[in-house]
Amino acid sequence: MTNFPFAIIGFDLDGTFLDTSGDLTAAVNHALASAGRPALTTAQVKTMIGGGARHMLTQGLEATGGCDPDAFRPLYKRMLAYYDAHIAVHSRPYPGALAALDELDARGVKTAIVTNKFESMARKLLTELGLLDRFATLIGGDTLGPDLAKPHRAPIDEMTRRLGGGSAAFVGDSIYDIMAARNAGIPSIAVSFGFLLQPIGELGADAIIDAYAELIPTLAQMKHRPS
Incomplete structure (x- = not known):
C-alpha cells in the first residue's frame, strides 16, 4: 500500500x-414549464451538465425555443430554488x-x-x-x-x-x-x-x-x- x-x-x-441527472432534469424542466416550454428528457439534460447552472439552463432554453436574456434571470432563480428544495430526491x-x-x-x-x-x-x-x-x-x-x-x-x-x-x-x-x-x-x-x-x-x-x-x-x- x-x-x-x-x-x-x-x-x-x-x-x-x-x-445527479434526475434531480437536475427536474429542476430544468420546472423552469422551462414556467416559461411555457416543453420538457426535456434526462438524456438531453445530461449533455448540458458540467459548465455550471447558468450554462445548463441556457442550453435548456436554447433547445426549446431560444434564450431571451431579459427572461433568463427569473427563470434561473426559479430553477435554483426548485433544485435547492429537491436536491437529493434521485x-x-x-x-x-x-x-x-x-x-x-x-x-x-x-x-x-x-x-x-x-x-x-x-x-x-x-x-x-x-x-x-x-x-x-x-x-x-x-x-x-x-x-x-x-x-x-x-x-x-x-x-x-x-x-x-x-x-x-x-x-x-x-x-x-x-x-x-x-x-x-x-x-x-x-x-x-x-x-x-x-x-x-x-x-x-x-x-x-x-x-x-x-x-x-x-x-x-x-x-x-x-x-
Whole structure:
C-alpha cells in the first residue's frame, strides 16, 4: 500500500461521483414549464451538465425555443430554488464509488470534491446524502471566484494546497475536468459513464475507466506527473 503513487485524489461531483441527472432534469424542466416550454428528457439534460447552472439552463432554453436574456434571470432563480428544495430526491453515488473511497481511505489517500456546482449546493447535496464527511475538502465553482472554476487550474491547485501537497490525480467526466487537471499538471482519469459532452476518447484523459471497480488498479499503474 505504501507504493501507491498518489497522496490526493480529486473527484468531480455531477456525472462522476454522483448521478445527479434526475434531480437536475427536474429542476430544468420546472423552469422551462414556467416559461411555457416543453420538457426535456434526462438524456438531453445530461449533455448540458458540467459548465455550471447558468450554462445548463441556457442550453435548456436554447433547445426549446431560444434564450431571451431579459427572461433568463427569473427563470434561473426559479430553477435554483426548485433544485435547492429537491436536491437529493434521485441523486445517488455511482455503483462502486463508495467502495473506491473506502479503499483510498485504507491506503491513507486524501480525497476531495472539486465541482463547478455552487459550493453551497454541493455541500447541501453531500450533507443530505450523508457523504460530506467522506471528503477532506470541497471546492465549488464559486469558491475561488467566478473566473476561477474548471477548466482553470486554480481549483485543482487549491485542492492540493488544502490537503497538504503531494502527488495528486483527478477523476472527471467532462472536458472541464480533464483540462483543469492538465492545466494544473496532474494526471486525469475520465469516467465513461458520466454526463459526456463528446466521445470519451476525445477528452484527452490519461486513462479511462468504465466502472469504479477499475479506479484503484488504474491509479496504481499511473505515475505522478510533477507540475
